[in-house]
Amino acid sequence: MGRAVAVIGTGQTKHGRRDDLSYPDLVREAVKKVFEDAGITPKDVDGVVYGSMPSMMEGMAYNHFYFADALRVVGKPLLRTETCGSTGQSVAHTAIHWVASGMADVVLAVTSEKEHEGDAQATMMTILEPFLQVVIGGAPLAFSLQSREWMGYYHIDDDKAREAASIVSVDSHDGGLKNPLAHIRVKLTKEDVSKAPIITYPVRLYDVCPVSDGACAVIFASEEKAKKICKKPAWVKGIGFRGEEYFIGDSNKAVWQSTIEASKEAYKEAGITNPLKELDVAEVYNPFSYQELMFLECLGFCPPGEAPDYVIKGTFSPGGELPCDPSGGVLCTNPIGAAGLIRVAEAALQVTGKAGEHQVEGAKLALSHAMGGAEQFNGITILGSEL
Amino acid sequence: MQKVGIVEVAQSAGTESSLSLMEFTYKPVKEVLDKVGMRRDEVDMYILASTDVFHSGMSCANAFDWDASGAFMKPASREEGDAITAFVYGCMPIMEGRYDTVLVVGLIKGSENPENDTLTSFVADPFYSRPVGIQETTAAAMQMRLYLQRYGITEEQCAKVVVKNLGNALFNPYAHIKKRVSVDDVLNSERICDPLKALECAPKSEGVCAMLLASEEKAKKLTDKPVWFKGWGSSMDTFYLGDRDLLNTQLKTAAASAYKMAGVSDPRKEIDVVETCEPYAFQELLWCEQLGLCAQGQGGKLIDSGVTQITGALPVNPSGGVLAMNPYVARGLYRVAEAALQIKGKAGEHQVDKKVNTALAHSTYGFCGQWQGVVILGS
Amino acid sequence: MAEQKEKPRKVGAMGMVPYEMALGPTWTKFFEGFKEKKILGTKCNKCGRVLVPARPFCPRCFEPMEEWVEVAQEGTIVTWSYVNYTYFGVTPDMIPVIGATIKLDGVDCGTGMWTQISGFDIKDFELVTKKVKVGARVKAVWRRKRQGNFRDIDYWKIIE
Numbered sequence: 047m048g049r050a051v052a053v054i055g056t057g058q059t060k061h062g063r064r065d066d067l068s069y070p071d072l073v074r075e076a077v078k079k080v081f082e083d084a085g086i087t088p089k090d091v092d093g094v095v096y097g098s099m100p101s102m103m104e105g106m107a108y109n110h111f112y113f114a115d116a117l118r119v120v121g122k123p124l125l126r127t128e129t130c131g132s133t134g135q136s137v138a139h140t141a142i143h144w145v146a147s148g149m150a151d152v153v154l155a156v157t158s159e160k161e162h163e164g165d166a167q168a169t170m171m172t173i174l175e176p177f178l179q180v181v182i183g184g185a186p187l188a189f190s191l192q193s194r195e196w197m198g199y200y201h202i203d204d205d206k207a208r209e210a211a212s213i214v215s216v217d218s219h220d221g222g223l224k225n226p227l228a229h230i231r232v233k234l235t236k237e238d239v240s241k242a243p244i245i246t247y248p249v250r251l252y253d254v255c256p257v258s259d260g261a262c263a264v265i266f267a268s269e270e271k272a273k274k275i276c277k278k279p280a281w282v283k284g285i286g287f288r289g290e291e292y293f294i295g296d297s298n299k300a301v302w303q304s305t306i307e308a309s310k311e312a313y314k315e316a317g318i319t320n321p322l323k324e325l326d327v328a329e330v331y332n333p334f335s336y337q338e339l340m341f342l343e344c345l346g347f348c349p350p351g352e353a354p355d356y357v358i359k360g361t362f363s364p365g366g367e368l369p370c371d372p373s374g375g376v377l378c379t380n381p382i383g384a385a386g387l388i389r390v391a392e393a394a395l396q397v398t399g400k401a402g403e404h405q406v407e408g409a410k411l412a413l414s415h416a417m418g419g420a421e422q423f424n425g426i427t428i429l430g431s432e433l
Numbered sequence: 434m435q436k437v438g439i440v441e442v443a444q445s446a447g448t449e450s451s452l453s454l455m456e457f458t459y460k461p462v463k464e465v466l467d468k469v470g471m472r473r474d475e476v477d478m479y480i481l482a483s484t485d486v487f488h489s490g491m492s493c494a495n496a497f498d499w500d501a502s503g504a505f506m507k508p509a510s511r512e513e514g515d516a517i518t519a520f521v522y523g524c525m526p527i528m529e530g531r532y533d534t535v536l537v538v539g540l541i542k543g544s545e546n547p548e549n550d551t552l553t554s555f556v557a558d559p560f561y562s563r564p565v566g567i568q569e570t571t572a573a574a575m576q577m578r579l580y581l582q583r584y585g586i587t588e589e590q591c592a593k594v595v596v597k598n599l600g601n602a603l604f605n606p607y608a609h610i611k612k613r614v615s616v617d618d619v620l621n622s623e624r625i626c627d628p629l630k631a632l633e634c635a636p637k638s639e640g641v642c643a644m645l646l647a648s649e650e651k652a653k654k655l656t657d658k659p660v661w662f663k664g665w666g667s668s669m670d671t672f673y674l675g676d677r678d679l680l681n682t683q684l685k686t687a688a689a690s691a692y693k694m695a696g697v698s699d700p701r702k703e704i705d706v707v708e709t710c711e712p713y714a715f716q717e718l719l720w721c722e723q724l725g726l727c728a729q730g731q732g733g734k735l736i737d738s739g740v741t742q743i744t745g746a747l748p749v750n751p752s753g754g755v756l757a758m759n760p761y762v763a764r765g766l767y768r769v770a771e772a773a774l775q776i777k778g779k780a781g782e783h784q785v786d787k788k789v790n791t792a793l794a795h796s797t798y799g800f801c802g803q804w805q806g807v808v809i810l811g812s
Numbered sequence: 813m814a815e816q817k818e819k820p821r822k823v824g825a826m827g828m829v830p831y832e833m834a835l836g837p838t839w840t841k842f843f844e845g846f847k848e849k850k851i852l853g854t855k856c857n858k859c860g861r862v863l864v865p866a867r868p869f870c871p872r873c874f875e876p877m878e879e880w881v882e883v884a885q886e887g888t889i890v891t892w893s894y895v896n897y898t899y900f901g902v903t904p905d906m907i908p909v910i911g912a913t914i915k916l917d918g919v920d921c922g923t924g925m926w927t928q929i930s931g932f933d934i935k936d937f938e939l940v941t942k943k944v945k946v947g948a949r950v951k952a953v954w955r956r957k958r959q960g961n962f963r964d965i966d967y968w969k970i971i972e
Binding site for chain 2: 106
């Protein structure tokens with residue numbers, strides 16, 4: 047579609063509790079890193095795309111104004127894209143369209159959160175209109191409802207789902223241990239996860255993402271520019287994005303059509319017919335371990351209803367057929383607006399062999415994904431080492 | 434790069450509506466689809482524009498807007514920030530050759546929100562700016578004082594912008610504030626933030642604008658008068674007011690990029706109509722300078738000359754502009770829509786007399802116009 | 813960069829912003845129904861689906877939904893969750909709550925984030941897992957005094 051686009055550099059902050067920095071300085075940390083990684087300077091950039099979660103979470107409205115210097119965007123065009131949790135993917139897509147359209151050769155995409163400065167759950171409850179949907183439960187409620195809907199739809203018994211979700215959590219946390227930038231870096235056992243305090247049953251403490259501060263920056267470039275300035279570009283092979291209705295009861299959330307259709311569009315563009323075989327690694331958006339089980343099915347990695355079986359036999363674990371979230375995923379690091387772009391950055395690191403200790407050997411084709419809203423939006427970006 | 438055409442536009446009125454935001458958004462979107470005879474699902478992509486604080490305080494505004502924008506299970510995204518960015522983003526997938534049609538929607542119900550100044554105070558950082566009361570109006574007032582002093586622009590000249598625009602709005606069925614006022618009426622209106630007077634500040638309006646964009650081939654099929662996207666430019670200034678020369682804004686840079694892309698070398702001659710975003714009356718004069726429509730410091734003389742009147746050689750804001758209708762966030766898309774209608778010859782009673790081949794749509798937001806965007810459209 | 817002689821400080825700030833949102837004719841009528849202990853849905857003429865809450869238009873067909881239907885107040889649990897934590901605005905005395913999506917009889921969508929299960933000692937988690945199941949039947953329990961808002965339905969009770 048249009049000309050080819052590649053990732054030529056990524057930069058992430060050390061994610062976690064960053065009381066040591068002001069918010070602009072946090073953004074600056076990621077932006078500095080991405081220019082170092084790409085080996086270019088701000089004057090080489092034609093435009094910037096920024097995204098974060100809503101104002102209430104940021105404590106400021108339109109914080110891209112505040113970050114003008116940190117983003118190195120003074121004197122340049124800026125677009126601000128936002129789709130809730132899937133913001134990171136949508137920001138990447140805006141940058142990709144911008145370059146593919148021919149109106150820019152090099153675009154910097156930046157996303158950030160400083161969640162310890164606000165209240166994430168309180169913010170997310172204001173996604174719901176205040177007429178009818180006045181409930182207690184936050185994001186964990188929405189995603190726990192969805193997880194049980196899936197379990198009920200496919201008649202998956204509690205124990206099996208619990209075991210599979212625990213494996214997802216253990217694997218992700220193991221990934222976090224291998225990722226020096228991850229927020230949560232602890233060793234967990236299946237027992238720790240299965241017996242943790244209940245948050246929104248069946249979801250328990252270690253099934254849930256942390257509250258993180260962090261920023262991520264990715265530079266996208268046209269084919270010509272990428273070949274000129276980047277030794278190992280990570281080529282954009284396919285993208286997709288879909289959203290369902292506002293009211294969560296309107297669509298079947300077990301057979302999650304926005305994930306299914308968004309991934310179909312991305313696979314079609316990338317020429318992928320068997321994702322499980324053809325993908326080498328997947329950075330799946332997993333703020334909730336149970337929800338990852340659903341994503342594995344809806345992204346087409348395994349047949350519907352069978353994710354627990356595949357997880358239990360290790361298909362998606364380190365060393366398995368399709369390792370998922372080797373970076374630790376969102377379960378270890380969740381600066382919400384940035385999490386979707388972190389998945390893109392991690393996918394780029396994997397296919398360019400730069401993922402260090404959490405590198406999946408020989409990875410050439412990687413999927414990145416993010417979800418947003420109350421079970422409403424899904425975005426996918428597939429990167430590959432070959433054009 | 435594929436050409437992009439604006440096929441059809443629909444606007445809502447700016448006066449307070451008792452419809453819910455969902456019902457209110459649905460109407461212009463449905464109107465555009467009906468006008469071109471397309472079903473919702475036949476459009477390839479949807480780009481929304483809204484901002485949570487200006488969106489009834491609902492976070493992740495895209496969640497609520499999605500249904501009414503028609504985006505269910507279609508490729509789609511949302512620009513958070515002025516809706517002119519949604520227009521530009523909407524052009525991209527068509528230019529790529531990825532999609533043929535994109536529907537762009539900018540939406541807001543100003544009546545549901547508190548005053549704009551309450552909300553723009555949250556744009557100010559909590560350490561240095563918010564504690565001293567910086568918001569969009571106080572910042573603009575400082576910019577105005579500088580403008581009057583540096584170039585000798587008079588308060589009367591600024592007031593003339595209000596007279597012109599609110600008067601033009603009488604011929605715009607969608608405009609929110611429309612009336613005959615005199616320069617004295619403006620000068621005598623309350624000095625809410627000296628030197629800014631009440632009548633010189635934009636209202637808080639409703640506004641949903643929907644627009645269908647299409648590839649060249651598709652656009653020619655769907656309408657006999659497509660309006661072509663010729664160029665855009667945008668630029669950001671730095672954040673702290675003290676770090677900036679408030680009169681030397683990034684609009685110059687944004688306009689230069691837009692003119693370059695559109696192949697415009699003499700804007701004063703080649704642009705036929707301008708729709709500019711002037712939430713504070715004096716800004717129309719300043720923006721005209723920065724757009725190169727007159728020399729620096731000559732904005733006052735420009736309005737005195739009558740050139741920017743609706744019957745003049747270079748009409749500015751024949752729709753009444755943002756002073757007449759301020760759906761914050763959507764207002765940038767309204768500028769594009771109005772510019773397009775002028776080219777199409779479909780601006781009804783506020784259609785300018787001269788033939789319109791090239792139109793300029795400008796939008797800005799952020800203190801003293803920190804973000805500037807310019808779009809050039811052509812016949 | 814300044815040398816860090818003392819630990820970086822934090823500044824507290826709180827903002828409160830008032831909004832006034834129009835219900836619009838569709839939801840005004842929907843909530844008037846609550847006053848009369850009625851749950852109202854709308855039917856799409858194109859796809860034939862009945863949706864609750866009532867809608868001004870069908871999100872899929874994008875046609876106005878002008879046919880109003882009074883729907884059943886009984887249905888089946890599609891999913892549920894037991895909320896056991898707090899965050900800003902939620903205090904320990906407000907939990908636990910049991911959120912649920914319910915497929916009302918004759919309605920083509922589930923209720924979303926506006927239906928909660930209660931009617932027994934929900935603090936007893938073991939009891940909750942025994943009684944609340946996907947597929948269980950529930951019924952709306954109305955408050956005696958209703959004002960035409962979300963509080964009018966007190967909770968949904970399990971019908972054994």
